[in-house]
Amino acid sequence: MTSTVLPGQWVDHAPGPDDFAPGTYNMSISTERYTSPEYAARERELLWMKVWQFAGRVDELPKVGDWKVYTIYDQSFVIVRGKDEKLRGFVNACRHRGNVLCQGTGNTKRGFLCQYHLWSYDLEGKLKGLLREADAGPLDKDDNSLIEVPVDTFGGFIFINPDPGGAPLSEWIGVEAMAILAPYRLDQMVTVMNVREPLDCNWKVVLDAFDEGYHINGIHPQLLAVLEIDPATSRYRFFENHSIAMAPFEVRGANADKQVEGIMALPETFPGTAAVIPRFQELVKPYTADDGSVTFPEDVTARKLLQQATRDTLTGMGLDVSGLTDEQMSDNHGWTLFPNFFMTIRAGECHVIMAVPHPDGDPNRCIWHVASFMYLPPEISDQFKVDLIEVDEPGSYKYFEALHQDYVQMPRQQLGLRNTKLDHLTLVKEEVVIAHFHSVVDRYLSQEGSK
Template sequence: MDTSLPISQVDFSQWRMRVPADRYNSDEYAARERENLWMKVWQIAGRAEEIPSPGDWKVHRIFDQSFILVRGKDNAVRGFVNACRHRGNKMCEGKGNSSRFTCRYHNWTFGLDGQLLALAHPDFEGTIEEFAAPKSELGLLPVQVECFAGFIFMNPDRNAAPLSEFLGPVRHVLDAYRMEEWIATGTNVREEMDCNWKVVMDAFGESYHIQGVHTELVGLSDTSRERFAAFGDHCAAAVPFGAASNGDAEEDVRTILGVPVEQFPLYADVLPRFREAVEGYRDENGKLILPEGLAAKDLFRQLIRKDLTSKGYDVSGLTDTQMTDYQYWLLFPNIFLQVCAGDATIIINEPHPDGDHNRCIWHVMFLHWVPEAERSAKAEPVKVMPAGEHYPYHWVLEQDYVQMPIQQEGLRNRLFEDMQLTRSEPRVAHFHSALDRWMA
């Protein structure tokens, strides 16, 4: 991302800049989207830490389709259609731990690898092979499941290309963060939203709305210096930390010390050390004199790297800018990832299970690197909010939570035919162009 293009140099002619509103308000479009996209694309079904031990399992749903994700005795994570091969009875609900799966209807039993182990009446096994198929072919129906960066990815399309091909070079860029060592802490919430899932992707796919919705953040970044890069169907942006420097070291120091740690918890342990280090560079009159070539941001980044390394987090694969500059990823189709060294906000946006295109489910999780010995104690389990109840987010997310349903109300208007994008929204334009290809 350090060598990616400033958005002022991005070629916008490659994308559709007028986005039809029917993809937010049309039953017909939602039905096509279900079949062309959701039944064929790789999507996150949870974190591997949700099923840490052999026998742990959880159910994942997309619309009315239900799947079992289970960690086997060999520690591999597998996925199966949540239906008994006998008469299609649903096997599981929620999550749990089992040594095997037994259908409650007729007591057919399956192993953690999906293989059919036994029938309630062994004498019937011969009739199964006579009328249907050999017992070895009657295991639970598998679906493709792979783990990457600590996430469990699943694809309902059994003929889909592997996850590595779908992610492409994204995999190599994100590998350096070692997110498989991170855990959800603080916030890990699933709840309903009164808007289409793509409204969420659009909102978190641009920084343009900061000056309108998050005015408190305006001084902490210079969105005019945003950089953009495309990676197949996926894309990312990086906004340099802090406002553009005018060469005033004191002003740069004040900007850094003014970072709200509730929004940037990565900096909580480092800011006091930064303040102390800055004081060490003052002369007898209190004037700040930094060594030649050392800016305040450089000093801050050095201290962050030193702090994380001392705690056992390997940041050797990350650049200096990744110590402070968040990267903002849209991983197609439904993942927003705001990531910096040791710290990430993930928002996963899914269509509402009942198919209502005016609603969705969003899953917000804060991920942090934590020393291995502390992970089990600090891991935050997923909290599912009951329908009609709301989780109080940090003020920045709360502002977005309030804003997005307001946009959906506007998008419902039948005379509103399309959205007009600007040069401040390359990620949004790229996302919708990728969606066009899948829908075609």
């Protein structure tokens, strides 16, 4: 009998925080990279104009002619679905006098028309016609078609790269990383939360915050009543540009009653677990005495029952989770896809945190974007799908508790980073993902890397 090795089993042989020799990564991070306009200007040209970055979900552009605008700093691009169903990206400027072609989102069956002098382009970006064309003089339409930039998709996400000479998206993400993510069925998930707003901190403060669990004791005290935090059990996988971090989901409490109590409290902080609780209660019932107390035999834990309940619930909904391990039923894996895409993912759901520099170039500001996705049966998924919410008034949108705590903390950190006497940060070993992330930033800014 042969056993099938699942992609999620990478954790079984992955290094922990004690397995990285001193000096593997630089654990001293300069504060100028968070506050210096000069540093931010180098990032713009050497990093942001060279990398793949999230631009939306495939289901935002389902029909031929659907388009949306993506901007980074003052650079504007339009992404459109062509007649051949392919998504393409173009510099959002007419080739005649540079007028912006599109703003926001929309649909065009015939192509793009510049309102300034009525030059028109088809969905493939080719110049079709222009006002008084016969009198325009010598003009090569091919040479004056829209400027194309790379657009590609993975896992239902749209990515765009301002650099036409960059590596393909599949090479950028990597075969191994894509294989690990495939069983989660990201491309079949539906957007259930989608919020974007300006935030008073550097974009890297956001990535740093979600690249470690060291802060849980400080700003997420409610989680300590539910979860056991043991950094020694964390496992990591580092790629050239990206990383994965995993900490086992361990419920606090030595006895069965406390373990079950912790699981029952999960929906308050992790809303996605609510659908699993009824099945979990069914599985606990055989171990429950008449007085309500719970006793587990040696080979049963609340964590194992949560894993079974999750698999049973998702499978019962007609969803395929056969490619995921039991541990992936309960454990969140934290992915950092460089430069700004952080995702926690477990069976049935994922949550994405992103941040880009503020368009005005101020290193003390960014635009953060949070989105949640769920793997749901197609017949009910539309009931849960939401549109993007753009928040104009700080603090007016109410995030769930743990996310709100991060939202409040990050601008406080930026205030501290602006102190000129503070010239560096010191990382501890369980912040090794942050150190890896900054090593990739360093590689780009030293012009050593192009992938």
